[in-house]
Amino acid sequence: MMKRTPGTSPESRFQIAVGILLVVVLIVAVPCIAGLLSRPQQATSHSVGLFERDPNGVWNRVHRCLLVRTSADSKEYGDETLDPLLWRETKHLLTGDSHRLALNCLDEFLRTHAEQQVRDPVRRAIFLRDLWAVFDWSARDGGNYELERRELQVRLAEVLRRVAPAAAELAALPDNYEAAIKAKAFAADYDPANPHTPFLPPDLFDPHGAWVCFTLRGYGPVASQHVGAFGARSRFLVFMRLPGGRAATLAYLRTLWGFPEPLAINGFANRKVPQFPAGTMFAFARQMNLFDASGKLVSTPVTESLQIRVYHRVTTGPGAENAHNGPSSGDQDSFEFRFARRALVAGRLGLVEIGREETEFRVFGAQGRDEFEASSSHPQVEILQSCSGGCHGGSGIHSVQSREPLVRMREHGAADVLDDAHFGPVYWETEEALGAKQGRYDWGLLNGYWKAKQP
Numbered sequence: 001m002m003k004r005t006p007g008t009s010p011e012s013r014f015q016i017a018v019g020i021l022l023v024v025v026l027i028v029a030v031p032c033i034a035g036l037l038s039r040p041q042q043a044t045s046h047s048v049g050l051f052e053r054d055p056n057g058v059w060n061r062v063h064r065c066l067l068v069r070t071s072a073d074s075k076e077y078g079d080e081t082l083d084p085l086l087w088r089e090t091k092h093l094l095t096g097d098s099h100r101l102a103l104n105c106l107d108e109f110l111r112t113h114a115e116q117q118v119r120d121p122v123r124r125a126i127f128l129r130d131l132w133a134v135f136d137w138s139a140r141d142g143g144n145y146e147l148e149r150r151e152l153q154v155r156l157a158e159v160l161r162r163v164a165p166a167a168a169e170l171a172a173l174p175d176n177y178e179a180a181i182k183a184k185a186f187a188a189d190y191d192p193a194n195p196h197t198p199f200l201p202p203d204l205f206d207p208h209g210a211w212v213c214f215t216l217r218g219y220g221p222v223a224s225q226h227v228g229a230f231g232a233r234s235r236f237l238v239f240m241r242l243p244g245g246r247a248a249t250l251a252y253l254r255t256l257w258g259f260p261e262p263l264a265i266n267g268f269a270n271r272k273v274p275q276f277p278a279g280t281m282f283a284f285a286r287q288m289n290l291f292d293a294s295g296k297l298v299s300t301p302v303t304e305s306l307q308i309r310v311y312h313r314v315t316t317g318p319g320a321e322n323a324h325n326g327p328s329s330g331d332q333d334s335f336e337f338r339f340a341r342r343a344l345v346a347g348r349l350g351l352v353e354i355g356r357e358e359t360e361f362r363v364f365g366a367q368g369r370d371e372f373e374a375s376s377s378h379p380q381v382e383i384l385q386s387c388s389g390g391c392h393g394g395s396g397i398h399s400v401q402s403r404e405p406l407v408r409m410r411e412h413g414a415a416d417v418l419d420d421a422h423f424g425p426v427y428w429e430t431e432e433a434l435g436a437k438q439g440r441y442d443w444g445l446l447n448g449y450w451k452a453k454q455p
Helices: 010-038 058-067 096-111 121-138 146-163 167-171 176-182 224-229 246-257 341-345 383-391 403-412 425-438 441-453
Strands: 234-241 281-291 297-311 332-339 351-353
Touching: 058 096, 058 121, 096 146, 121 146, 121 167, 121 281, 121 341, 121 441, 146 441, 167 297, 176 297, 176 351, 224 234, 224 425, 234 246, 234 425, 281 425, 297 425, 332 383
Parallel strands: none
Antiparallel strands: 234 281, 281 297, 297 332, 332 351
């Protein structure tokens, strides 16, 4: 019988093989693990980036560090919000790690000439839009963090200059509203039997259609508060449609123009003001303004948001004209649509409806406190209720904040321009919004940075 040598039993040979295998695994795995740990943290919300396919591409990282906010419970917000979650009292991007990260990302973008990496005009336009809003925010309410603001602004100004598309590219941007109409993505009209079904009117922008667009024709934007609040980076169009169509709408407007009394008496709505009938609708469209590679301000065909209010009844009587919690607070059915960045850059339908229970942090009309930095944050508001249940909650015409400009239209001969196909309301509101931007401090500041870069 053969004598066994110590350490050569089957059990020993198995243990030796396992040990060798573990050593090999460790030799191969350790560099891989180290490589993974050394990579930038992967984006958690999307596996594919908005501007570059790699979610950690410099375009995506710049956008995220400037636009995305993180709450105390580690939830991220701002990736697809309509406007940056930045307020008057915000310290984010101006102090600490967020400031250093923003400067580093922008420096990397400039140092590597990353503007050459993305040539698609739609992506460049959205990137430009969002960073422009951050620049304008940084130019507000100076006096604190002046050095940090300048450090941010000088970098943002140069990135904005480099990524601005050519004029022809901006003119060719997709009309996402028209695309939604052609795709029949939504119902074409309001259905009283299904009052929560979203709809997009195909003839909203028809200059001779049922919807009448308002303008003061050279005397400032009709929706001046909205234009000002968003830095004149958008044009805002106000449309009205009575049940009888365009003729009935114009007839009502003439009645309103002929009303001899003031709209309000001692701060209270005048109940004698002529009311429009039930079934009247208002639409409020916000469309993107940008500037091209030469620095010229232009309006684009991209609809950023559309609000529609349908007055299924018009309550009258004591208190009905009150904006908040009056007897008329349930008179309206509200709808809203917003542009979707990812769908738009992917060539898909770039306009989506807002759900009835969707919420957001209030930016327009907010008091200036930062909801992510305050010791106690306010709850998010329901988007569809934030307008009809607030500023626009009065009875009929008293819920229309632009009712005073509507009456003033008679002073400026607006009755004629409403039917002008060549220089109609959309043209004038575009001119007013672009003119308002040209007169703003933030636009002058941005141009000042550009001029300082010239040899």
